[in-house]
Amino acid sequence: MLxxxxxxxxWPAIWPFFHTIVAAGETYAYPPDIDAAAxxxxxxxxxxxxxxxxxxxxxxxxxxxxxNPNHMGGASHIASASFMVDPRHGRRxxxxxxxxxxxxxxxxEGYRGIQFNSVIETNTAAVALWQSLGxxxxxxxxxxxxxxxxxxxxxxxxxxxL
Amino acid sequence: MLxxxxxxxxWPAIWPFFHTIVAAGETYAYPPDIDAAAxxxxxxxxxxxxxxxxxxxxxxxxxxxxxNPNHMGGASHIASASFMVDPRHGRRxxxxxxxxxxxxxxxxEGYRGIQFNSVIETNTAAVALWQSLGxxxxxxxxxxxxxxxxxxxxxxxxxxxL
Numbered sequence: 001m002l003x004x005x006x007x008x009x010x011w012p013a014i015w016p017f018f019h020t021i022v023a024a025g026e027t028y029a030y031p032p033d034i035d036a037a038a039x040x041x042x043x044x045x046x047x048x049x050x051x052x053x054x055x056x057x058x059x060x061x062x063x064x065x066x067x068n069p070n071h072m073g074g075a076s077h078i079a080s081a082s083f084m085v086d087p088r089h090g091r092r093x094x095x096x097x098x099x100x101x102x103x104x105x106x107x108x109e110g111y112r113g114i115q116f117n118s119v120i121e122t123n124t125a126a127v128a129l130w131q132s133l134g135x136x137x138x139x140x141x142x143x144x145x146x147x148x149x150x151x152x153x154x155x156x157x158x159x160x161x162l
Numbered sequence: 163m164l165x166x167x168x169x170x171x172x173w174p175a176i177w178p179f180f181h182t183i184v185a186a187g188e189t190y191a192y193p194p195d196i197d198a199a200a201x202x203x204x205x206x207x208x209x210x211x212x213x214x215x216x217x218x219x220x221x222x223x224x225x226x227x228x229x230n231p232n233h234m235g236g237a238s239h240i241a242s243a244s245f246m247v248d249p250r251h252g253r254r255x256x257x258x259x260x261x262x263x264x265x266x267x268x269x270x271e272g273y274r275g276i277q278f279n280s281v282i283e284t285n286t287a288a289v290a291l292w293q294s295l296g297x298x299x300x301x302x303x304x305x306x307x308x309x310x311x312x313x314x315x316x317x318x319x320x321x322x323x324l
Contacts (some may be wrong), residue, residue: 030235032235071191072191073191074191141275
């Protein structure tokens, strides 16, 4: 598996699983009915943000991550990031590899920490992955997310110092 | 004091104190060197966001608040808000009146909570005001903000259920 910068040419390969994940409405606070243009706008970041793809030996896109300063000005030294793994390529360590890549990027760029703003508490695989990479649940916003089948659930603010 | 919708015509009255507050770099995670056009873009929100001004009997703008969904999609029922009071008109209850206005707006719009994403911990007047209006410090992101004279300080994530 290789992780490389995403280019505009990668979006057609990202969009199908991005759309599947967002339309399910279970793990992302994006509009479930988002279209491809709005999705690209959200996901394909310009500097100081950055978007990468994880690809296999054939060049197939397995997943993607975007990373950026979480705030501006005096708080721009805390990064944030978002991750999507194609469900057809799950359980291969793609999420972990992307997470480790983001940690390395943030360290290299001089960030002092990484904050995830809304990790849905029912997304237990993601919560466990981030905990295994050193992130702590700082708080949980009660009823912060409306899950399509589980109703109102909390979302975690997670953070890791660098 | 009256609180009313802000219009484009109010920006020239907001910009001077917005600029003073942002350039000081002590309480807002906005770029301290922001210009008026970028400031207007950040502050003067379109629906579903909304911006208001507090004015006195003469129509003088004393302060302003913006309010908006904090996230999209399944998390769009949590609001957020930001507040600026002209330092020349401080200690007159403008911040409290704007805060109470935002609480009433969020309730009326059906939000289930309000989250402030980065209340700088050294901004003790703001922290105390939000606590007096029922907001709790949910967590503090360590070293989340670089204060121009105090160095790295934390910022609070604050929340109030509605």
